[in-house]
Amino acid sequence: MKQQRWVFIVLLVVTLVLYMVTINLQAPLKQERQLLDYFEPKESKYTPAQDEHILTDSIKGKYETRKSALNEIPVAENKTYRTEVSTSPKVYRKNTSKNSGEITHIEFLKVHKAASSTVQNILMRFGLKRNLxxxxxxxxxxxxxxxTYFSDIWPPLPKESADIRDNLGKSDKHDILCNHMVFNRKKISRLLHNDSMYIGIVREPFDQFLSSAIxxxxxxxxxxxxRLPKETFITDLIRNPRQNEATTMAESMTYNSMSYDFGMSIGYSEAAINGSLEVFDEFLNDTANTFHLVMLFEKFDExxxxxxxxxxxxxxxxxxxPGNSFSFKKEANVTLEFNITEDDMAVFRERNQFDYKLYAFFxxxxxxxxxxxxxxxxxxxxFKAILNEVQEFCAEDDDEKSQKNKTTSAKEAHKPIDVKKERLKTVLKTINSTISNKVMTEKQTIELQELGKIIQKDYLKWPLKDLISLLPRLFQDKRSKPDPKDEDASLESDLVIPESKWNKEFTVSAADCDLMNMEELSLVQKVKSQHIKLTVYRKFGENFSVIEAVKHVLRFY
Structure with missing residues (x-):
């Protein structure tokens, strides 16, 4: 008995010592844990039975949430929402660039017809300048x-490394997501850094509906x-949706489309709508806790x-x-008077109540x-004063450039590259053009010439259409020696924004205007081109083997 008692006492003492050691080890981490607490995912309460793939976690805001809530919230009564946020966000130090405190890990939910293409353009220009x-x-x-379904995604850029053989240079996360998607927090978290800032945008629902429908x-x-008559298609959608709406939410652009973009499960039947109503408050709560900022179309500059x-x-x-705008009067040649009655508006509000609640809340x-x-x-x-100057500057000669681009695009669209023989000619022409107009080593030139011979003998198993767009993206353009006179003329033609309390001095060039005016798909192609170049250079170095680079890139191309 005495021996058992001593064993028990010894075990008790050891347990207490281990506990004290653990407490002491955790103490230095307490302050850091408090800073990181806002960036850790939390378990979501929103688990509707009809969707097994719904979000299973939600991220807390990077801002301090105050305890007090609004007494009157225009949506989802009797629920607690993150409606109040601090004006000084806590920034996780890893989510910043090397030389400043700017945030570089960003998710932007590109909501249809809510000025989201303009925000996307801003984020893509930001990322292109910083090689994100x-x-x-x-x-x-x-x-x-x-x-529940995501497209295949290109792998993220390898991290920069002094030694291209350094395996630590690999990365499994992306910096920015700003393409169209239906929001799914669980799937997105696999692509982005845990400390990413989540941004969205909303628009007055009826205006958004009109813009989308048109x-x-x-x-x-x-x-x-x-298939709907152009004179009555708006009222047809409102008065007889069962007959005139799309058959699925994935196909519809005119029924609670903002809520759908934010990830809400919505059906057409009365039972499905009632089921969605039961879980909407929790969906809105999760959305509010996930998105740090949801912008407002009607206060876009603010x-x-x-x-x-x-x-x-x-x-x-x-x-x-402003991007991705569409002139209804010019293109459709019909009146904007759709004879919308008060009863039509009441029906529309009731049917699109999810969008109205989402909009009112944010x-x-x-x-x-x-x-x-x-x-x-x-x-x-x-900002508006600067914006006015920039937009006026970029509007000069824009019509001429736009017409030239349309003519070029029309010609390219009619190239018969779907025929194998013509596609072969095109890829050989691409190889010759790449050799002539791009910067490359003598070895790379020889490899491209050999690649052309292989293609001519029909030994190549790679898709030719992929090579046509890929090869020019592997190399930098040749730059002719600049003429000092041209440089002076260019500087004179640039718009200079003077320094103020809100900004440092900066210039806006014609090239900057080209990027701001660039259509969405063209800008996406530019992002892809830079992604390919950086991937190849970081993995293989500037003196890369063309064959090895093509093999690597075409795996995800």
């Missing part, structure tokens, strides 16, 4: 059209919209200034030219966020 890694879908510009009927000619402050961007980073929240900012309206006024 974008989430790039393999075969299109959509990440997903359904929450855009996708007359420009993209969606089948379910195309939203951009708030974005600039939260991401620690410069004013130079957020100047823009409209209230961003107004509260703006109200907490100091000297905010002064900066917005200054």
């Amino acid at each position: 890694s974008f989430v790039i879908p393999a075969d299109q510009h959509y990440i997903s059209k359904e929450r 855009y996708y009927k007359f420009k993209y000619k969606y089948p379910y919209l195309r 939203s951009l200034v708030l974005l600039r402050r939260y991401l620690n961007f410069t004013i130079e980073d957020i100047v823009y030219v 409209k209230t929240r961003i107004e509260m966020q703006i109200a907490r900012e100091s000297m905010f309206q002064e900066e917005v006024k200054h």
Whole structure:
């Protein structure tokens, strides 16, 4: 008995000692844990039975959440939402560039017809200048059209390394996601860094509905919209949706489409709608806790200034030219008078109640966020003045450039490269053009010439159409020796924005305007080109083997 008692005492003492050691080891980590707490995913309560792939985690905001809540919230009563946020976000130190505090890990939910292409243009220009890694879908510009299915994604850029053989240079995460998608937090977390900043945008639902219906009927000619009469298609969608709407949410652009983009499961039947209503409050709560900033179309410039402050961007980073606009009167040649009655609006609001609740909530929240900012309206006024100068500068000769681009695109679109013989000619021409116009070593030139011979003998198993677009992307353009006179003329033609309390001095060149005016798909192609170049250079070095580089890139091309 005595021996057992001593054993018990010894075990007790050892246990206490181990406990004290553990406490002492954890103490230095306590402060860091508090800073990181806002960046750790938390378990979501939203698990509707109809969707096994729904979000299973949610990320807490990078801002301090205050305990007090609004007494009156225009949506989802009797729920606690993250409606109040600090004006000074806590920034996780890894989510910044080397030389400044700017945020470089960003997810932007590109909501249809809500000025999202303009925000995407801003983020792509930002990422291109800093060689950041974008989430790039393999075969299109959509990440997903359904929450449970994602397109194949290109691997992220390898990390920069002094030694290209350094395995530590590999990365398994991307920096920026800004393509169209149906939001799915669980799937996105596999692509992005844990400390990513989540941004979205919303628009007044009826205006967004009109813009989408017009855009996708007359420009993209969606089948379910195309078959409706152009004089009555708006009222047809409102008054008889069962007959005129798309058959699935993935195909529809005119029914609660913002909520669908944010990841809400919505059905058409009365039972499905009632089921969605039961879980909408929890969905909204999760969405509010995930997105650090949801911009407002109706306060777009104010939203951009708030974005600039939260991401620690410069004013130079957020100047823009409005993108992806579509002239309804010019293209459709019909009146904007759709004879919408009050009864039509009541029916529309009831049917699209999810979008109205989503919009009302985030409209209230961003107004509260703006109200907490100091000297905010002064900066917005200054930004709008700069924006006016930039847009006027970039508008010069834009019509001529646009017409030239349309003519070129039309010619290229009619090239008969679908025929094998013509495609062979095209790829050989591409090889010769690449050798003539790109910077490369003598060895790389010989490899390209040998590649041409292999193609002519039909020994190559790679898809020729992929080679046509890939080869020019592997090399930098040759630059002719600049003429000092041309440089002086270029400097004189640049727009100079003087330094102020809100910005350092910066210049806007014709090349900057070209990027701001660039159509979405063209800019996506530019992002892809840079991604390929950086991937090849970081993996193989500048004196890469063309054959090895092509083999590597075509695996995910």
